[in-house]
Amino acid sequence: MIAFQNVSKWYGALQVIHDISATVEKGTTIVLCGPSGSGKSTLVRAVNRLEPIQKGRITLAGRDIHAKSVNVNALRTGIGFVFQQFNLFPHLSVIDNVMLPLRRLRGQSRKQALPPAMLMLERVGLADKAASLPADISGGQSQRVAIARSLILKPDVLILDEPTRALDPEMVSEVLKLLKELSGGGITMMCVTHEMGFAREVADRIWFLKKGRLTFDAPPDLFFSKDTHPDVQGFMSAIHRHH
Amino acid sequence: MLEILQNYGILLLIGEFPHGKLGGLAMTLIISFVSLIVTFPCAILIALARTGNSKRLKSLASGFVHCVRAIPLLMLIFWAYFALPVVIGFPIDATYTLIIAIVIYQTAYLGEIIAAGIEGLPKGQLEAAKSLGLGYIPTTFKVVLPQALFNVVPGIVNQLTTIIKESSLGSIIAVPELSYAMLQVNSNEVTKPLQIFGILAATYFVLCFALSQATGVLERRIANRRTGRVIVEAVA
Numbered sequence: 095m096i097a098f099q100n101v102s103k104w105y106g107a108l109q110v111i112h113d114i115s116a117t118v119e120k121g122t123t124i125v126l127c128g129p130s131g132s133g134k135s136t137l138v139r140a141v142n143r144l145e146p147i148q149k150g151r152i153t154l155a156g157r158d159i160h161a162k163s164v165n166v167n168a169l170r171t172g173i174g175f176v177f178q179q180f181n182l183f184p185h186l187s188v189i190d191n192v193m194l195p196l197r198r199l200r201g202q203s204r205k206q207a208l209p210p211a212m213l214m215l216e217r218v219g220l221a222d223k224a225a226s227l228p229a230d231i232s233g234g235q236s237q238r239v240a241i242a243r244s245l246i247l248k249p250d251v252l253i254l255d256e257p258t259r260a261l262d263p264e265m266v267s268e269v270l271k272l273l274k275e276l277s278g279g280g281i282t283m284m285c286v287t288h289e290m291g292f293a294r295e296v297a298d299r300i301w302f303l304k305k306g307r308l309t310f311d312a313p314p315d316l317f318f319s320k321d322t323h324p325d326v327q328g329f330m331s332a333i334h335r336h337h
Numbered sequence: 338m339l340e341i342l343q344n345y346g347i348l349l350l351i352g353e354f355p356h357g358k359l360g361g362l363a364m365t366l367i368i369s370f371v372s373l374i375v376t377f378p379c380a381i382l383i384a385l386a387r388t389g390n391s392k393r394l395k396s397l398a399s400g401f402v403h404c405v406r407a408i409p410l411l412m413l414i415f416w417a418y419f420a421l422p423v424v425i426g427f428p429i430d431a432t433y434t435l436i437i438a439i440v441i442y443q444t445a446y447l448g449e450i451i452a453a454g455i456e457g458l459p460k461g462q463l464e465a466a467k468s469l470g471l472g473y474i475p476t477t478f479k480v481v482l483p484q485a486l487f488n489v490v491p492g493i494v495n496q497l498t499t500i501i502k503e504s505s506l507g508s509i510i511a512v513p514e515l516s517y518a519m520l521q522v523n524s525n526e527v528t529k530p531l532q533i534f535g536i537l538a539a540t541y542f543v544l545c546f547a548l549s550q551a552t553g554v555l556e557r558r559i560a561n562r563r564t565g566r567v568i569v570e571a572v573a
Binding site: 181194 | 459461462464465467468469470471472475479480483484487562
């Protein structure tokens with residue numbers, strides 16, 4: 095579904111992604127982890143062209159996402175993207191946030207967009223918050239709305255960039271529970287997270303990045319076993335010390 | 338002082354209306370509101386050019402802003418009053434001349450205020466719009482401007498007070514607004530300049546002070562709304 099071929103990226107003279115090649119199979123869930131500054135976010139942001147890359151190729155369903163024939167806005171409607179800071183539009187109610195892509199990109203009227211948007215809100219368990227403003231709901235609820243908004247155009251791919259990082263601990267589980275449900279539904283998912291329990295349960299493969307290099311790409315069984323990569327062992331013990 | 342108000346109150350409020358031209362305080366308010374309303378879309382265009390991606394538009398807009406900010410408004414009024422008719426070949430009413438000059442002048446200032454509002458939006462808002470696949474127009478009109486303009490409402494109201502004060506310059510080219518009416522009164526009652534200009538100053542003060550107090554209230558409301566405190570207050 096998504097293929098990275100020798101992808102490299104620099105910020106000025108600083109190389110932040112080093113020659114990464116990997117593939118994401120259709121319908122699978124990839125969890126990306128690694129120390130901060132390892133390039134995880136940059137790599138997933140490159141998939142919908144929020145970050146340009148300077149070398150290599152990223153293909154989505156066989157098409158080079160940087161090809162001249164690719165309309166960047168059309169590309170992005172096929173990729174749901176969820177941010178650490180939710181990035182809901184604060185001047186729009188919850189339901190208007192979810193309806194916005196339908197109305198502005200599909201040209202639907204409010205009346206047409208309302209039923210699918212309500213359905214999506216029900217799916218994330220927030221139908222009762224439809225009329226609220228983002229400022230009046232909790233962080234966990236905001237992130238669930240952001241997920242609903244990113245899914246409303248039925249994208250084939252969902253990318254999540256540390257979706258639980260900005261949440262209070264008691265709200266992390268509600269978001270992870272939703273993501274777990276989604277990952278079984280046939281969507282291709284790439285999720286940057288430090289939630290190792292979630293990775294173990296949900297991921298088909300876990301990618302470990304360090305200093306811009308993909309140093310380990312393994313299924314959870316191997317990733318969490320004794321035979322895992324030494325970098326992963328170091329990282330895991332650092333996480334455990336932290337907890 | 339009361340005597341002046343009794344004798345000239347109507348002239349100060351509405352000029353010679355309904356027998357002659359509308360003027361006085363009513364004219365000052367009309368000129369100010371019309372100027373602000375015409376300035377608004379021009380200022381939005383300048384702000385969008387200043388914050389957009391096109392280098393050419395950016396330098397055009399900033400050239401305009403820097404030029405206008407470097408000259409006094411009075412100079413613009415003179416230009417519009419004396420030079421513009423030569424260029425276009427027919428005379429323009431003094432009131433329109435004043436409005437044109439104020440609009441040009443305020444477009445630069447209000448444009449900067451709105452540009453600051455746009456630049457002050459969190460980067461994530463634009464990224465979210467991009468990631469949804471929204472193009473420039475829907476992003477600008479549905480995401481950027483509603484938030485940026487809302488955040489700079491106090492700045493816009495503040496500019497209205499500036500425009501009210503600036504409209505007094507119209508008296509120089511005989512626009513029948515409040516200051517001009519007062520000058521007329523002063524030429525009738527030559528011995529009472531202290532009272533006459535006292536009334537004039539007090540009128541401007543009351544108007545502008547009330548507006549700037551309103552700005553303060555708006556600022557607090559906006560801060561509250563963004564943090565969700567309004568609902569809490571309403572419930573409590």
